[in-house]
Amino acid sequence: MTSTVTDGLVIGKSYLSNPGNSDLIPVKAVYTHPGFTKFPPTDDLSLLHLEKPVKLGEFDSLICLPERDDKIHLHSKCMTAGWGITEPYQDRFSKTVQEVVMVSLPLISSTSCRSYWGLDIKNTNICGGAAGSSSCMVIQGCID
Structure with missing residues (x-):
């Protein structure tokens, strides 16, 4: 589309x-x-x-995606960043989160993710989480 x-x-x-x-x-x-x-x-x-190329500033950086054949192991360090949807099942961003959030999370199994969230997590999804932070459904970059 x-x-x-x-x-x-x-x-x-x-x-x-x-x-x-x-x-x-x-x-x-x-x-x-x-x-x-x-x-x-x-x-x-x-x-x-x-419309034009991105010019990164001194403090800007990219979060890389793994290659298609990369093996990402459980408990790998993963980075996620965003403005944050702070409540499950919400389509809008939090009005109170004013700072971009970037956290390092361990990769967890799809089974653990399904158990915790009670959602239909596909095996093609990557799930990361730890006490107080989570990024269920997507991890933008993993470092093994």
Whole structure:
């Protein structure tokens, strides 16, 4: 599926309330994975076609995805980042979370994830979690 959007990708923003040195790059198109389902979240990945190349600042960095054939082992260190949906089953971002959150989590098994969340977690999903933090459904980068 292809769609045109008027939004942009923000680079270099850590606080919602502070304009700071962020850069807004217009998005030409969004290419959503053809197998995407909202619930349970499956293949929840999109590619953004940007109007111009991204220029990373001094404090900006990328979170890498594993290669297709990489073996990711249980308890691998995984990084997740985002503005945060703080309640399960919510479609909107928290109005109180004003700072981007980045946490390192251990990878946990799909069985443990299903047991904890009670959701239909697919074997193709990656689940990470620890006391006080979790990223059920998606992990943006794992380091073995």
